[in-house]
Amino acid sequence: MDLNETAQESAFRSEARTWLEANVPTSALPSFDTAEGFALHRAWEKKLYDGGWSAVSWPVEYGGRDADYIMWLIFEEEYYRSGAPGRVNQNGIFLLGPTIMEVGTQAQKTKFLPSMASSEIVWAQAWSEPNAGSDMASIRSKATRDGDEWVLNGQKIWASRAVWADWCFGIFRTDPTAERHRGLTFILCPLDLPGITVRPIAQLDGDTGFAEIFFDDVRVPVANTLGEENKGWAVAMATAGFERGVSLRSPARFTEAVKRLIHLWKTYGDPSDTALSDAVTDAWMQAEGYRLHTYQTVTGMLEGRTIGAEASLNKIFWSEMDVRIHEIALQILGPEAERMEGPSQRWVDGFLFSLSGPIYAGTNEIQRNIIADRVLQLPKGI
Amino acid sequence: MDLNETAQESAFRSEARTWLEANVPTSALPSFDTAEGFALHRAWEKKLYDGGWSAVSWPVEYGGRDADYIMWLIFEEEYYRSGAPGRVNQNGIFLLGPTIMEVGTQAQKTKFLPSMASSEIVWAQAWSEPNAGSDMASIRSKATRDGDEWVLNGQKIWASRAVWADWCFGIFRTDPTAERHRGLTFILCPLDLPGITVRPIAQLDGDTGFAEIFFDDVRVPVANTLGEENKGWAVAMATAGFERGVSLRSPARFTEAVKRLIHLWKTYGDPSDTALSDAVTDAWMQAEGYRLHTYQTVTGMLEGRTIGAEASLNKIFWSEMDVRIHEIALQILGPEAERMEGPSQRWVDGFLFSLSGPIYAGTNEIQRNIIADRVLQLPKGI
């Protein structure tokens, strides 16, 4: 055990910090859920890519730096510390990219990874369906083979970034006789094809961060299949594992949020109120605990262990922590917390966003079942 | 709505207070889970009975005062305020007694109620079985008809007071072809009959507050059947309703505990610690809220409304409140809370006892199911 950074890690941190300080936009970009904001975020991703920072953990040949998990965490710390924009192509770079590297053909890697790293192609995910939410295995959208093409029909929902993105990835039923987890195939699909309709969904805050995607006889080459035909569930589970695990919610997101919370407390909080200072301290301990837990997990991965159902513990932890951090902030803000703009805006936006955490990427109820069944070996219920 | 006491209520309160102040033992009795303590508690019950205070809500003819629910609550407040002993015959007076009044024959009322009120007969409950806990309908102990007698066989567990009590009541399977809730009969049985073995169960604190009861060809007259043969489930549910509802955990128990908690806080707590004073205040609000809720419930009952599945809300509320009150007390006590005697003894005993609250009389998990199914009309799960 050595929790000090190596010389190489420190040099990497320093290089990242220097580049980010020189390049991060000085004022916040508009939301990437608007046309203007999306374009500006895509441009920022291109700048990151040109600097070699868009996908640090990827192999050099695809635009990365071969950074190991520890260095990736260091980069994330520097990224959040710098106040850089949100990652508009995170569904691609952090979820689909690693999946393609794991199960994709060489042709797919060559075709999709560089354009993903540069955000020439921005990806939307298309997992859920109106009747396949927590019960993701009840997918009904289907892909029918017609020569060298899949013909896609059906409806996806909660597709993040789909309003402005270029391509999407999702699973479709390819064997109509198979049930639930079987007979599904993971397919990549451009969003500008004939037969595709994207309907934005307004969120609680009025923004349109996700959308429904309707497929009406949409044709894509069979070469767009990721992994084996009819084995899409296993591919999707690998992707979901990245999402629940370390990739989507890096600890830096929360340690930075707690730094801002402590600043808010110092500015507006009553220092003699131990109930409040206990709450803020607890938020710090949670974020710090999540950081330490993540470093321990990735050390294990570097040493050859795999992350399994334990990823579900992470997902519950970060999503509940995120809600809690924002609850405390709103309590400190008092009457300001009723406003959607002004000094409280980032906290109120963050609060609303945090409420989606216990729901998406598999509700926390589902995660608790997974932990009980696979980690604690309790008998199956559902 | 008039939350002031009537003149009659105030007079009743005053009479109770005067009698209790004159008669309550000046030092605490030994635990009623010891031979000596049991005898002393029985003697105290006799004294209460002679004063007309052992079962104030019962009809005068059976030893009560015809007190309505409001007056009963007032009596309970005075009883707890006086520091009087625990009620060794509570299973009889508060659970079985009202059930006999509701479904018993005149002969049963005459036979059982006066001796119950005077605690000449102390009653134990014998509901659960080793394999019928939360799933109470899976009762296996059976009663077989032989002429004018039931022949009882089987095993009951968690029978409170059974070590020293005189009689017990429980349900037995009388129709072996019927399943679950059907074919059960509610039977009253002396504990000194041939074939009965009572095995004390040591609790967490080492005391033996409950026991297992083994029935081996135990013969009781069919006249000991309470309610209709094979309809014992409905009778038991009426009894359980009393238990979960207002009768077993009267609000005074908790308002008095919170008074002691506030005293403890004033003695040992740091008054500048808002986290602690918030916790104590919250305990006060819970006890006060439970008191108000109970007064509202019993007013409704006096006006002709019935208490149904809402009783399950009470059971969750008081049992979790009881745990919480004791958690706060132990936190205030610090290192003293590790001792089973000394100044912390009552709080540590109370803490251990409080942990049984979310379990007995139907676990809180079962209560939540009942609320969901019957109050919120959600679809059945189990």
Place this chain on the structure above:
Amino acid sequence: MKFSFTQDQRLFAEGLRDLLSKQCTPTHVREAWENQAGHLPDLWSRLAEMGVLSMLVPESQGGMGGTLIDAVLLFQELGRAAVPGPVLEHMAVAAPALAHTQWAHALNDGTAIATLWVDANPYVAHAQVANIILTHDSVITDFSIDDVHGIDGGRQLFTVHAQSTTKASSEVFGLPASDVMALASAAYLIGVSEAMIEVAAEYARQREQFGKPIGSFQAVKHLMSDALLKVEFAKAPTYRAAWSASTGSSTVLRDISMAKALASEAAYRASRSTMQVHGGIGYTWEADLQLWMKKSWALMRAYGDATYHRRRVGASVLHG
């Protein structure tokens, strides 16, 4: 001792529920949110006709002569329908406080619309529809406003620049306006919570996953039961606070604070649990749940949050 409402009180509340079920459906509320008025003029007239707006105004001043006990079930019904606009401020404070002024008649018949400016808050809710703003010691009728974008479309927030003021008292039944509003908000939040629980229970009965309605899963059952528990145990304290306020009890401020603390926490818990039961749908603009959720997030903090009120209870019961 009698802890119940009279039949008249219950019937009046049922009448209001009936009116609101027709004239204040989620469609109406959404319309008020989206047209920026944050107010339903037709409903307002009906509330005036029915006597809701003047419930607390003495009969001698043209009102219904009711007490806060008479009003508390009405506050609850208004919350259950998430009624937009300054109905609580108008009904619970402005109309009775100004019952002996030149504005009395217009407040009773609803041709004037009043809201409040409470000292502890820099913002004034509903100022865009109000023509009277009552502060703790004055009436403002000539003012300009700037929208500061409140989260609840039925309770829009503004900064107010007063051009001129007239002295007036905002006390009602001898209580400061902020305390009367804390009581009214507590009852309103109970109604809001009840509605969220009803909407989520209905969703849980209909929505299927894994081949069953999600309401059949224990996780959902227990989320819902726990939400209901907190709401049910906030009711009696709220009704008791109304009684204390009506009878001039010495514990009235403690009792109001207890009600507001419990109702605020119950409403927040209900908002979290019912959103979780809805899943992704609960996170959308089109789901009706937001009409109540945002109300709960606004009112749980308005007129004193749970911490403020819990500490006021503590000051009374710990140091008393």
Place this chain on the structure above:
Amino acid sequence: MKFSFTQDQRLFAEGLRDLLSKQCTPTHVREAWENQAGHLPDLWSRLAEMGVLSMLVPESQGGMGGTLIDAVLLFQELGRAAVPGPVLEHMAVAAPALAHTQWAHALNDGTAIATLWVDANPYVAHAQVANIILTHDSVITDFSIDDVHGIDGGRQLFTVHAQSTTKASSEVFGLPASDVMALASAAYLIGVSEAMIEVAAEYARQREQFGKPIGSFQAVKHLMSDALLKVEFAKAPTYRAAWSASTGSSTVLRDISMAKALASEAAYRASRSTMQVHGGIGYTWEADLQLWMKKSWALMRAYGDATYHRRRVGASVLHG
């Protein structure tokens, strides 16, 4: 940056687990509780032989020369077996603190048994089996005791009357004894929690109600998952605290406090959830669960409770 234990460290911990699985079963622990010794002499000798008791004593003084990183997994294993007696006090503090004194040899080979008297506590745990009591600045070898009836039969409590004392330091690696014990207790509590969860999971797999194992019900699954979550997220902070203590990090006191706060709360939560899963059986003397539950209730408060330690973290991170 490498956040993992070496293979040697893991193997040593596995060896200890193996020993304890044979010589410290619930039957053994119960025996120690019920014979009033609160201590298992045979096990003690084996712990000495294995080098557990002298793990933190320098090799030059006849010990294993280990660091707190080497020891932290051992503390956890000791907790998993609910080892009775002063093993933490002896191993984590007394043996290394007194390594340069006349008692060193006897402490290493276990012929002496030491416990601690921490200033903040009027009581001394394990005084009935100890022949050495270490205070913050002295050693007591001649003393009388009175039983004050601790809740945990494996950690009996006494008042101590010292007949004579000898000056000595109780610091270990430059840290006050109470902080070393906070760290050791945190790790021990994690082991205690893991054991409670394992025992309850096994019970939930076997126990049937409604025709199914109770572990198949979501209510039970979620109680168990939430308990596990808290334990799992207390581990890395505890291991980090051991690292900070071993490397003389400037944040060592903050890190120890974070570990003790999180482990205390995780253990309490685990005790509540696992007892609830057990139902009535969990409330009995004969269920093994109590062997760990009472340990958790004792150690969650000993050497600083969660509130004390959280505030020490707060003093560092909020005002730093």
